[in-house]
Amino acid sequence: MDTEGFRQWSHRAADWAADYRAGLRERPVRSPLRPGEIAARIAQVPPEQGEPFERIFADFEAIVPPGMTHWQHPRFFAYFPSNAAPPAVIAEQLAAAMSAQGMLWQTSPAMTELEQCMVDWLRQAVGLPADFSGVLQDTASTTTLCAVLTMRETALAWSGNRDGLVAHPQVRIYTSTHAHSSVEKACWIAGIGADNLVRIPTRAGDPRMGIDPQALEAAIATDRRAGLLPAGIVGCVGATSVGASDPLRELGEIARRQDLYLHVDAAWAGSAMICPEFRELWEGIETADSIVFNPHKWLGVPMECSAHFVRDPATLVRTLAIQPEYLKTHGRDGIVNFSEWSVQLGRRFRALKLWFLIRAYGLDGLRARIRDHVAWAAELADTIAAEPDFELASAPVLSLFSFRYRPPDLSSPEALDALNQQLLDAVNDEGTTYLTTTRLDGRLVIRFQIGPFDTTREDVDCAWQAVARIARTLESA
Numbered sequence: 169m170d171t172e173g174f175r176q177w178s179h180r181a182a183d184w185a186a187d188y189r190a191g192l193r194e195r196p197v198r199s200p201l202r203p204g205e206i207a208a209r210i211a212q213v214p215p216e217q218g219e220p221f222e223r224i225f226a227d228f229e230a231i232v233p234p235g236m237t238h239w240q241h242p243r244f245f246a247y248f249p250s251n252a253a254p255p256a257v258i259a260e261q262l263a264a265a266m267s268a269q270g271m272l273w274q275t276s277p278a279m280t281e282l283e284q285c286m287v288d289w290l291r292q293a294v295g296l297p298a299d300f301s302g303v304l305q306d307t308a309s310t311t312t313l314c315a316v317l318t319m320r321e322t323a324l325a326w327s328g329n330r331d332g333l334v335a336h337p338q339v340r341i342y343t344s345t346h347a348h349s350s351v352e353k354a355c356w357i358a359g360i361g362a363d364n365l366v367r368i369p370t371r372a373g374d375p376r377m378g379i380d381p382q383a384l385e386a387a388i389a390t391d392r393r394a395g396l397l398p399a400g401i402v403g404c405v406g407a408t409s410v411g412a413s414d415p416l417r418e419l420g421e422i423a424r425r426q427d428l429y430l431h432v433d434a435a436w437a438g439s440a441m442i443c444p445e446f447r448e449l450w451e452g453i454e455t456a457d458s459i460v461f462n463p464h465k466w467l468g469v470p471m472e473c474s475a476h477f478v479r480d481p482a483t484l485v486r487t488l489a490i491q492p493e494y495l496k497t498h499g500r501d502g503i504v505n506f507s508e509w510s511v512q513l514g515r516r517f518r519a520l521k522l523w524f525l526i527r528a529y530g531l532d533g534l535r536a537r538i539r540d541h542v543a544w545a546a547e548l549a550d551t552i553a554a555e556p557d558f559e560l561a562s563a564p565v566l567s568l569f570s571f572r573y574r575p576p577d578l579s580s581p582e583a584l585d586a587l588n589q590q591l592l593d594a595v596n597d598e599g600t601t602y603l604t605t606t607r608l609d610g611r612l613v614i615r616f617q618i619g620p621f622d623t624t625r626e627d628v629d630c631a632w633q634a635v636a637r638i639a640r641t642l643e644s645a
C-alpha cells in the first residue's frame with residue numbers, strides 16, 4: 169500500500185469507526201453466532217499474492233462485526249466494561265502508525281516520559297500520595313504477577329530468581345475468598361503454587377464482604393510456626409463477583425507488623441476513585457506497597473492499559489530488571505527504562521491514549537460519567553428491590569449490584585438457579601442487553617454493572633424492561 173492508499177483507507181476506516189459507534193444501539197449486544205461460523209468464512213490457507221484492499225475491507229465489513237460482542241454498546245452491562253472513548257481511539261491509531269517499542273528510555277524518550285507524566289496524572293486523579301510512582305502495564309493480571317513476584321523476591325532476599333524455589337521454605341500469599349482468579353494464576357506462574365495462596369474468609373456480617381483481619385493474622389502466625397514463609401497480602405477493592413472490598417487500613421497495619429508486602433487489586437473500582445466521594449471504598453490505600461487499576465475498564469482507554477503504582481520502585485525493579493549487554497544504557501543515569509518494571513521487554517505506547525483521553529474530557533468529564541453510572545445503578549437496584557417477583561442479591565458497590573428473579577410460587581434453590589439461568593440466556597439471546605451471572609453464597613445471581621461510556625439512563629431502563637418482559641414470558645410458558 170502506498171502513501172495515498174494508506175491515506176485513503178485510513179479515512180475510510182475512520183468513517184467506518186464513527187458509523188459503527190453511531191449505530192451500536194441497533195445491534196444485538198452479544199454476538200448471536202455459533203462456534204465455528206466465523207472460522208468457516210476465513211480462507212484456510214494464507215494467500216501467496218497480495219489481494220486488493222477493497223476486497224479485504226469488504227470481507228472485514230461482512231465477516232467481523234456480526235461476530236463481535238459489542239463492548240462499546242450502551243446496553244453492555246456484563247462483566248466489567250472495556251471502554252474505548254473516541255479521543256483515546258485516535259491516540260491508538262497514531263501510536264500504531266509509529267509502532268515504536270518503548271523498552272528503554274532511548275528507544276523512544278517520548279514514550280517513557282509521557283508514561284511517567286501520565287502515571288503521575290492518574291496518581292493525582294485518584295488521590296494517592298506523591299510518594300507513589302508507577303508504570304503502565306498491559307493488564308491487571310500481569311500487574312498482579314509483577315507484585316507477587318516482588319513479594320516472593322523480597323521475602324527470599326532476592327535469591328528466588330537465581331536459585332529457583334526448591335531450596336527455600338514455601339512462600340505463602342494471603343488473599344480474600346473474593347479475590348480475582350488472576351491472583352491464583354500469578355501464584356502458579358511465580359512458582360508459588362495455588363496451594364500456597366491462602367484464602368482468608370470474609371468478616372462475619374460485614375456488608376462490604378471484606379477479609380477478616382483476625383483470621384488473616386491467625387493464618388500468618390500458623391504458617392510461621394509451621395516453618396512456612398509468609399511473603400505478602402493481596403487485598404481487593406470492588407472484586408469482580410459482587411464488589412467485595414477489603415479493610416485496607418487493617419491490612420496495611422498487618423502488613424507492616426508482619427513485614428509483608430501489600431498489593432491491592434482495584435482493577436475495576438480504581439477508576440471511580442477520581443471522584444473523591446467514592447474514595448472511602450479504598451480508605452487506607454496509602455498503606456499499600458503496590459496498587460493496580462485498569463483505565464482500560466471504566467475510564468475510557470481502549471485495551472490494554474493498566475496503571476501499576478508502587479511506593480518503592482526499587483523492589484519492583486530489583487525483581488524484574490535483567491540487563492544483558494545489549495540492553496545496557498551506559499552513562500544515562502537518572503533515566504527510567506520501563507522494561508525493567510514489567511514482565512515484557514517490548515512495550516506499546518499506552519500513555520498516548522491516556523494523554524488524549526484526560527485532556528479531551530478533563531477529569532470532570534470523566535467523573536460525570538462515573539457518577540451517572542453509580543446513580544443509575546442505585547436507582548435500578550431500588551426499582552428491582554421493590555418488584556414482587558425479583559430480589560436484590562447484593563447491594564450496589566459503585567455501579568455493580570446483583571439480583572434474582574424469584575416468583576413467589578418457586579422456593580427450591582436449584583429450581584430458582586435454573587430459572588435465573590434460563591432468564592439470563594433468553595435475555596442475552598434477545599440482544600437488547602447483555603448480562604452475566606455469578607454465584608453468591610452458592611446461589612446463581614445475575615450481575616448488573618453500568619460502565620459503558622455512551623450509556624444513558626434510558627439505556628439502563630430499556631435493559632431492565634427487557635429483563636422484566638422476558639421474565640413474564642417464562643412465567644406464562
Ligand SMILES: Cc1ncc(COP(=O)(O)O)c(C=O)c1O
Pocket residue numbers: 248306307308309310348350406407408433434435436462474
Ligand atoms: C478485580 C479484578 N482483578 C483483575 C482482573 C483482571 O484484569 P485484566 O483483564 O486486566 O487482567 C479483573 C478483570 O475483570 C478484575 O475484575
